[in-house]
Amino acid sequence: EAGVAQSPRYKIIEKRQSVAFWCNPISGHATLYWYQQILGQGPKLLIQFQNNGVVDDSQLPKDRFSAERLKGVDSTLKIQPAKLEDSAVYLCASSLSASGSVAYEQYFGPGTRLTVT
């Protein structure tokens, strides 16, 4: 079974530039998550999709971050404009449906390491 795919693996940009990350979840996984992991910290949820609808984006800095999951499969996360504090690893994860009271373990991609200079 193929895992969660992410690209690019590494990205270096200057502050105020734009960047986009791509994620392809495991086939059949309805729920997709984007996490930000700053060095020395645990992953922090940015946004959660159920199929192509947003379930939770309460911690997404909406003035500069946006995400979409067209057709309920692939997803892109965009930062525009980037700030120095956005330097982090951006992880995409997917799971079976997280609806109701049942939680399922999430499967993570390798992440994209973003450096903003």
Add this chain to the structure above:
Amino acid sequence: DQQVKQNSPSLSVQEGRISILNCDYTNSMFDYFLWYKKYPAEGPTFLISISSIKDKNEDGRFTVFLNKSAKHLSLHIVPSQPGDSAVYFCAASGSGNQFYFGTGTSLTVIP
């Protein structure tokens, strides 16, 4: 506010001995807990989980214990192997909602 805490940033254990990684949480609504293992330059990999209706779950060399009254869980690895050297994250969720992750514990198993 950190709802899931791993107070030990690092742990070193001799090969063959037991590794015990600890995790504390503050939200009494959490009812599902997971441990993830992460190697450098890779995403976290699911290791083992436990529901709040249990106090122990075992999978091979890995056992997770849950103490709901103390809001504490621990991961035991017996026997520890050099390949277990990685960063371990605990995560917690309530009612199928988002998972909250701890800050991780870096385990080094010394051959």
